[in-house]
Amino acid sequence: MDLSGGFGARSGGGVPFREVTALESLHLGGGDEFRRMVPPENAGGFTALLELPPTQAVELLHSSSSSSPSQPTLHSLGTLAFPSNSVLMERAARFSVIATEQHNQNGNVSGETTTTSSVPSNERIKTEPAETETCDQAAVEEQNNRCGGKRKDFDKKVKSSTKKKNKSSEESEKLPYVHVRARRGQATDSHSLAERARREKINARMKLLQELVPGCDKIQGTALVLDEIINHVQSLQRQVEMLSMRLASVNPRIDFNLDTILASENGSLMDGNFNGTAMQLAWPHQVMETEQSYHHRQLQQPPPQQWPFDGLNQPVWGREEDQDLGNDHNSLMVGAANLHPNQVKMEL
Amino acid sequence: MQPTSSMKEEFLQKWQMGLQIYRPLIDNTSVSERMKAIKLSADVAMASLRRGTTCWSRALIQKTATEDNFLVRQMLSGIKAETLINKKLPKVMCHRKIVRRSKKILRRRKSRSAIEEVAAKARKLVNKKTQGLRNVVPGGEFMSNDVLLIQETLDYIVSLQTQVNVMRSIVDAAEAGSER
Numbered sequence: 385m386d387l388s389g390g391f392g393a394r395s396g397g398g399v400p401f402r403e404v405t406a407l408e409s410l411h412l413g414g415g416d417e418f419r420r421m422v423p424p425e426n427a428g429g430f431t432a433l434l435e436l437p438p439t440q441a442v443e444l445l446h447s448s449s450s451s452s453p454s455q456p457t458l459h460s461l462g463t464l465a466f467p468s469n470s471v472l473m474e475r476a477a478r479f480s481v482i483a484t485e486q487h488n489q490n491g492n493v494s495g496e497t498t499t500t501s502s503v504p505s506n507e508r509i510k511t512e513p514a515e516t517e518t519c520d521q522a523a524v525e526e527q528n529n530r531c532g533g534k535r536k537d538f539d540k541k542v543k544s545s546t547k548k549k550n551k552s553s554e555e556s557e558k559l560p561y562v563h564v565r566a567r568r569g570q571a572t573d574s575h576s577l578a579e580r581a582r583r584e585k586i587n588a589r590m591k592l593l594q595e596l597v598p599g600c601d602k603i604q605g606t607a608l609v610l611d612e613i614i615n616h617v618q619s620l621q622r623q624v625e626m627l628s629m630r631l632a633s634v635n636p637r638i639d640f641n642l643d644t645i646l647a648s649e650n651g652s653l654m655d656g657n658f659n660g661t662a663m664q665l666a667w668p669h670q671v672m673e674t675e676q677s678y679h680h681r682q683l684q685q686p687p688p689q690q691w692p693f694d695g696l697n698q699p700v701w702g703r704e705e706d707q708d709l710g711n712d713h714n715s716l717m718v719g720a721a722n723l724h725p726n727q728v729k730m731e732l
Numbered sequence: 733m734q735p736t737s738s739m740k741e742e743f744l745q746k747w748q749m750g751l752q753i754y755r756p757l758i759d760n761t762s763v764s765e766r767m768k769a770i771k772l773s774a775d776v777a778m779a780s781l782r783r784g785t786t787c788w789s790r791a792l793i794q795k796t797a798t799e800d801n802f803l804v805r806q807m808l809s810g811i812k813a814e815t816l817i818n819k820k821l822p823k824v825m826c827h828r829k830i831v832r833r834s835k836k837i838l839r840r841r842k843s844r845s846a847i848e849e850v851a852a853k854a855r856k857l858v859n860k861k862t863q864g865l866r867n868v869v870p871g872g873e874f875m876s877n878d879v880l881l882i883q884e885t886l887d888y889i890v891s892l893q894t895q896v897n898v899m900r901s902i903v904d905a906a907e908a909g910s911e912r
Contacts (some may be wrong), residue, residue: 589882610861617868620892627899630764
């Protein structure tokens with residue numbers, strides 16, 4: 385049974401011949417007629433099944449009992465988590481594998497199907513739009529290919545799911561279109577496929593958002609999660625405003641100078657460094673600024689500067705130098721993993 | 733993804749650069765002016781971290797360019813400043829009221845089953861929330877599809893968190909120092 389043909393190659397090596405004949409007789413020309421044979425999405429009625437070739441009808445019969453009551457007709461952003469969906473997913477897990485278009489397949493080994501695959505890292509998200517956008521468009525166009533693939537899917541659902549999934553994921557990386565496999569009992573026309581791919585994409589990203597926003601994991605339902613996200617964004621924006629107002633009021637002139645090394649993730653560490661070497665208020669006409677001391681403090685590249693640093697006679701920075709040098713050097717050389725506020729000077 | 737320290741450093745550098753631009757300009761005496769200067773430079777610094785790859789950063793830069801063109805130009809010199817500032821905003825904005833009215837007209841004779849009604853209500857709710865999200869995220873109105881919107885939101889939230897973290901540490905340091 386040759387499964388290495390992938391979706392594109394209909395070499396017929398792996399397909400039993402009687403299947404081929406049965407299907408070929410129906411395949412009248414292009415994928416359209418074939419797709420019309422496929423039952424519509426609410427496949428409950430027998431009349432739809434009768435039009436199908438026998439093998440597919442049998443499979444659909446098996447799945448229709450489980451799938452029809454729980455067929456969600458929701459096309460929204462994956463709302464209202466149906467409890468029966470998980471049951472359906474268990475069944476689907478045993479019989480098929482969902483090959484999503486996302487590259488990260490590590491979490492989906494051995495036929496475990498989750499509509500949202502394991503969390504891809506955020507870096508991948510940035511590279512993803514370039515691919516997934518083209519995937520989307522091309523997915524709708526490449527109907528024939530997928531229809532051919534569906535024939536094989538119905539037959540070969542059980543076997544070697546992981547191998548096939550890996551293969552398809554590799555292929556989706558190279559090819560511009562998306563290989564999405566239909567689960568049992570789900571419609572296979574191109575529109576719903578594209579929609580389903582889109583929905584899965586959205587669900588995956590919603591999951592990431594849920595992890596990012598604190599307290600969103602417990603919430604069920606898209607609308608509430610979106611609510612939380614909106615609140616979080618608004619609160620962050622308000623925090624920025626508050627902080628800028630505090631900074632403006634604390635500091636009469638907005639030029640404060642920071643040549644600090646900011647490496648830590650939490651600013652709470654800097655409380656410990658405040659003791660002797662903390663903020664000094666500089667007198668505006670200190671001429672003690674020397675270039676080398678400035679460069680000493682900086683263990684990183686100085687920012688691309690728009691003001692000349694050479695002639696630092698003027699207190700452009702207005703910093704107080706003399707007695708702090710020793711302390712600052714020591715504390716700076718040690719670890720330097722915290723934000724050292726001792727170098728933050730302000731002018732009055 | 734949590735804000736990394738390199739992101740924070742970069743943001744700090746850029747923010748400082750922006751503040752330096754303000755310094756010789758005006759003798760900032762009023763609190764509101766200073767706050768505006770701080771906030772604007774912080775926003776542009778945050779947006780410039782993304783170098784124009786994300787939609788929200790472009791929209792944010794354009795928004796601050798309307799308020800202070802000079803600052804934006806100075807801060808972004810060298811990083812395709814001109815293209816970012818001069819690029820017209822994409823006219824994808826659809827007038828929601830008109831769309832809604834026309835949809836209502838088209839929607840006349842559809843028979844509703846119970847399930848469909850629930851689904852329709854859920855969909856409406858979600859759409860309302862997405863619209864709310866679009867209002868909050870800068871440039872949200874120009875993101876036509878939901879996938880892009882959520883992606884941008886992710887990135888925007890991470891950048892906001894870096895901004896808040898850095899600003900908070902600076903403010904804490906400044907306040908503690910001024911208490912002496």
